[in-house]
Each structure stands twice: as C-alpha cells, then as structure tokens.
Amino acid sequence: MSAASQSATTAPSWLRVPDDANALVEKVWPVSASRRDDGVLLVGGFPATTLADRFGTPLWVLDEDEVRAQARRTLDAFRAAAGLHGAQARVYYAGKAFLSTEVVRWVTDEGLAVDVCTGGELAVALAAGADPARLGFHGNNKSVAELEAAVAAGVGSIVIDSPVEIERLAAIVERRGVTQSVLLRVNSGVHAETHDFLATAHEDQKFGFTLTDAPAAVARIREVGGLSLVGLHCHIGSQIFGTTGFQESASRIVELHATLLDGGALPVLNLGGGFGIAYTSADDPTPIEELAIGIADAVARECEVRGIPMPNLAFEPGRAIVGRAGITLYEVGTTKPVSLDGGETRHYVSVDGGMSDNARPALYGADYSARIASRTSDADPVLVRVVGKHCESGDIVVDAEYLPGDVAPGDLLAVPATGAYCFSLANTYNYVPRPPVVALRGGEARVIVRGETIDDLLARDAGVDHTPGKRMDMPALSERSETT
Structure with a gap:
C-alpha cells in the first residue's frame, strides 16, 4: 500500500509522508551522517555495513568527535551567558x-x-x-x-x-x-x-x-x-x-x-x-x-x-x-503486513533488538526515527512500526515511520538519536545479551564497552555447572553474534 493511501488513523498527526524515504533529517542524525553513492549510511566516515559486519547487530555507535564538540559548545555557551552578568x-x-x-x-x-x-x-x-x-x-x-x-x-x-x-x-x-x-x-x-x-x-x-x-x-x-x-x-x-x-x-x-x-x-x-x-x-x-x-x-x-x-x-x-551523537544498527528479521479494521494495513518490521537495548518507547512512549542503512530504494514509502524480538506487545522501537515499501529481511536499519538513555537503560530481557558500544574517531572504530554473550549471562546462574573444563555446548546463533 502506498503512503498516499494510508489513513490518518494509523499515522500520528505530526508525521508527514516524506518526499524521499531515504533522506536523512539533518537535525536528528549525527552531524557526520551521510549516504554513500550506493546508498549505504556513513557515520564518522564509516559505512554502516562495515560496522555491522565487523561488530554485529544490534550495535550502539557513538561519534566521539560529535560528543566532544557538543561538550565544548555547551560549556562555551553557559560560560559566555553567565559572564555577561559577571x-x-x-x-x-x-x-x-x-x-x-x-x-x-x-x-x-x-x-x-x-x-x-x-x-x-x-x-x-x-x-x-x-x-x-x-x-x-x-x-x-x-x-x-x-x-x-x-x-x-x-x-x-x-x-x-x-x-x-x-x-x-x-x-x-x-x-x-x-x-x-x-x-x-x-x-x-x-x-x-x-x-x-x-x-x-x-x-x-x-x-x-x-x-x-x-x-x-x-x-x-x-x-x-x-x-x-x-x-x-x-x-x-x-x-x-x-x-x-x-x-x-x-x-x-x-x-x-x-x-x-x-x-x-x-x-x-x-x-x-x-x-x-x-x-x-x-x-x-x-x-x-x-x-x-x-x-x-x-x-x-x-x-x-x-x-x-x-x-x-x-x-x-x-x-x-x-544523544544526537549515537545511532543503533539493527538487522531486519521479518516483515509482516497486518490488516486493520477499515481496510487499513500496518506494516510491522521486526529487528534483532528491541526494548532490551532501547527501553524508552516502552517506558514513556518515546518517538524515534529510522532509515534503511544498507541501501536506498525507489519504492513508495509505507507506514511501518519497527518492533523488537521480545515477548511484549509494547516492545516497540519506532512506533511510526515511513520506510521504502520494499524493506525486507536482511536489510540493515539505523535508528538515530540513541546516544542517551539506551545503553544506560539496557537489560537482558528474554536472555538477550546487551550489545557492544563502538566509538568512531579519526578513521578508527573501537569497542568502548564490550557486548555480552550468552555465556556471560549463564556465568551468573548459580545452577549452571561452572567446573573448569565443563561447559554447555551452545549452537552458534549466527555468524554475526560471535563477532562482538
């Protein structure tokens, strides 16, 4: 269903159909964010696809230069304002x-x-x-x-x-x-x-x-x-x-x-x-x-x-x-159109994280934006709800957003403005390990907080036999999950 046919009952009043569902809204994304010629999202000079391949998804990404610049700007602003009054x-x-x-x-x-x-x-x-x-x-x-x-x-x-x-x-x-x-x-x-x-x-x-x-x-x-x-x-x-x-x-x-x-x-x-x-x-x-x-x-x-x-x-x-210096990268796992009363359709896009790495929407209905980060698309925009993998109907990452109608499993999805109160509020609901945090600066991407593994979670369980040399053989969940 095209964006033009979406009813106002499913879209919030503030959300407008974009002329281009690939475009980055400047004030929402890190200053360094842009798109490469092939449509891949760049942050701090790094392709989102490269970051996902190297560190896995979900992944918190922080632009260190932007954090430092905003710290300087804020300090300068308040010092100057106070100084006007001695x-x-x-x-x-x-x-x-x-x-x-x-x-x-x-x-x-x-x-x-x-x-x-x-x-x-x-x-x-x-x-x-x-x-x-x-x-x-x-x-x-x-x-x-x-x-x-x-x-x-x-x-x-x-x-x-x-x-x-x-x-x-x-x-x-x-x-x-x-x-x-x-x-x-x-x-x-x-x-x-x-x-x-x-x-x-x-x-x-x-x-x-x-x-x-x-x-x-x-x-x-x-x-x-x-x-x-x-x-x-x-x-x-x-x-x-x-x-x-x-x-x-x-x-x-x-x-x-x-x-x-x-x-x-x-x-x-x-x-x-x-x-x-x-x-x-x-x-x-x-x-x-x-x-x-x-x-x-x-x-x-x-x-x-x-x-x-x-x-x-x-x-x-x-x-x-x-806040603005951070983005979260996810991989799309499933997409599903859901028929609603009145003949409307809501498109659900499920990602490999959720309320474990961003609790704010579930806590107080916080709104976020999203864009496909691994490519661009000429498909008409459709109204989507980006959701997580947890056992809660309130496990919503982005309640309402327009994405290209061909968003599909395997796409890399980026959610901007996640530098604040995402890592801080993270949890391991459903035994989903917390992602790593990667900082970008000077052509280098480095882990500043290590991601958890299922072995890390089991290590706290007193009912698991932790005798040296004895461990539970866990199947590899995915190639990416082991690269954190």
Whole structure:
C-alpha cells in the first residue's frame, strides 16, 4: 500500500509522508551522517555495513568527535551567558545519560565536570581518572555506604535529597573529621512540559524538598559543623524545549535563595539540565546558546529585582551532549503486513533488538526515527512500526515511520538519536545479551564497552555447572553474534 493511501488513523498527526524515504533529517542524525553513492549510511566516515559486519547487530555507535564538540559548545555557551552578568558557570555532564570510562574521559578532556547518581556511577568516574573534586553526587536514596565512598573519595559536592541524608552525612563527616560541600535539592513547583515520568520539579514526587520545607532543611545543614552548604539545586525535568519553564523555576528558586542569605553565603545555583534534542522531524530543540542566555538572563533579572548578587551557575546536561551523537544498527528479521479494521494495513518490521537495548518507547512512549542503512530504494514509502524480538506487545522501537515499501529481511536499519538513555537503560530481557558500544574517531572504530554473550549471562546462574573444563555446548546463533 502506498503512503498516499494510508489513513490518518494509523499515522500520528505530526508525521508527514516524506518526499524521499531515504533522506536523512539533518537535525536528528549525527552531524557526520551521510549516504554513500550506493546508498549505504556513513557515520564518522564509516559505512554502516562495515560496522555491522565487523561488530554485529544490534550495535550502539557513538561519534566521539560529535560528543566532544557538543561538550565544548555547551560549556562555551553557559560560560559566555553567565559572564555577561559577571558570574561563572560550571557544566556537569549528567552521567546517567550514558556512562563509560571513555565517555568520562572525553567530557572531562573538554572541560566538563561529571554528575553521578550511584556508587556504581561514582566508581566508573573514578576508574576513568576523573578529578573527585569535579564530581557531583546526586540521588534520592544514597546509602550510607555510597555516602561514605563519596566523602572518602573527596567528591566536590553532594546534592542532599532528604532529611535522612542530612543526618547520614552529619554522622559521616563527624566521624571522619572532614568538611563536605553540599547543595540542597529543591522542587520549584514548575511542571515542565514533558512526560509525567520526566517531570521532576512538581511537589508530589520522590526528589528533593518543597519550597516550604527547604528552609528548615537549610537550617539543619547549617547546624552541622562538617557540612558546608554552597547552594541550591533544582532540576525541572528532561527533554524540554524552550526557556519558559527554566525562567519560571529560576524566579522561584532565586526567591528562596534570597531569603536564605541572612544565614550565610550561597555562592552556587545549580539549575540542572533536561535540555531536549530532536528525535523526529517534528521536534524543534532550542539551540544551547539560546537556552544559556535565556536562563542566565532570567537569574540575573530576578537577582537584580531583589537587590542581591548573582550566584555562580551550574548545569547538568546529559542527553544534549551524547544523544544526537549515537545511532543503533539493527538487522531486519521479518516483515509482516497486518490488516486493520477499515481496510487499513500496518506494516510491522521486526529487528534483532528491541526494548532490551532501547527501553524508552516502552517506558514513556518515546518517538524515534529510522532509515534503511544498507541501501536506498525507489519504492513508495509505507507506514511501518519497527518492533523488537521480545515477548511484549509494547516492545516497540519506532512506533511510526515511513520506510521504502520494499524493506525486507536482511536489510540493515539505523535508528538515530540513541546516544542517551539506551545503553544506560539496557537489560537482558528474554536472555538477550546487551550489545557492544563502538566509538568512531579519526578513521578508527573501537569497542568502548564490550557486548555480552550468552555465556556471560549463564556465568551468573548459580545452577549452571561452572567446573573448569565443563561447559554447555551452545549452537552458534549466527555468524554475526560471535563477532562482538
């Protein structure tokens, strides 16, 4: 069925029939993405077919140059915006978006600090050689052991998230005889225009203190001799476009900041991250320079109204640094037209990964794009749904996209903008091993996180006989699966 005959009931209102189902939407793909004369997708100068043959599929691919360039651009933008008002800015890379020792080295090389949320993320950052003084430690349920590790490592700042955490830290710093810098996470009450699961500054949720409860928490922190309160922290959500929400949140947080100054200086205001990227042709992300100026101007304006000096600013972008730099490569396994009520047809394209390597569509209905990466086609575009191989009807990779109507088993499919929250949220549902991560730079493609094998998964099963020399003979699943 041609695209023209597809009814609006199966296609979302934002999705338009493309003039060319092979064309790459520029804002969605890595800057280095293009097509070779034979139609093969190139990323960082590498043919997608070569990457798939060498490393197998599914495969996460990161353009290192793009990650580094976006890190520099973001840092420059916020430093320049803050500098217009005589303030300084620090940018923390939000490790939860994608964390590996190599990525930590890339962003710290480019001048960013790093934000971690668990003991595991802290361990990765330290293993990468990050300066502990340039680490921030988040999390709504940091254990005593995690706080002990952070203080012992000399983490630059810990973001306090609950009254219990104040007391845990108080005991730790007293026992160790040290002083630890902290910030207090505050919910501004601004409801970001994003999915409910991504909005993190409304009052009825697990993170931080309300504006009403924050003063008492600040008073308690200031009673503890070993805790040095350096500022407030607020994060309103993720995948946000525009500056309106950030500006309103800044207004409320600066008001609280001003009322607390009588008790002592608060040199830092951390306004979090959450800056959106384009996943589809319908997305229109705000340039980081515009965001930086809008937010810094809002803080400066609120401080001027209250007659107080502007604090130094801190930000925590993650997705905005790595999201666009990543793609995922899959191999098409089956295609199937499914007849729907009213005579419509939905074309299902099944790939060799799914919700194990990209959980975002299943978690909160995230939309993605896709293109055939191994060739071009003159076939009319058809509306497809790209799905995974897992035992869930919600195992959807791309809910709606137009691909050439001759998409077929064996085609290589590329999904862009998967650099953030795909590797991080990966799982082994149905005992599907997690793919490797390959970085591209300077004519070299190298594995920065090894892929798992079925043997890796069986190694954790206590019911398997792990006696040396004894192993279960597993049939080779495919030639590609063994090349990771």
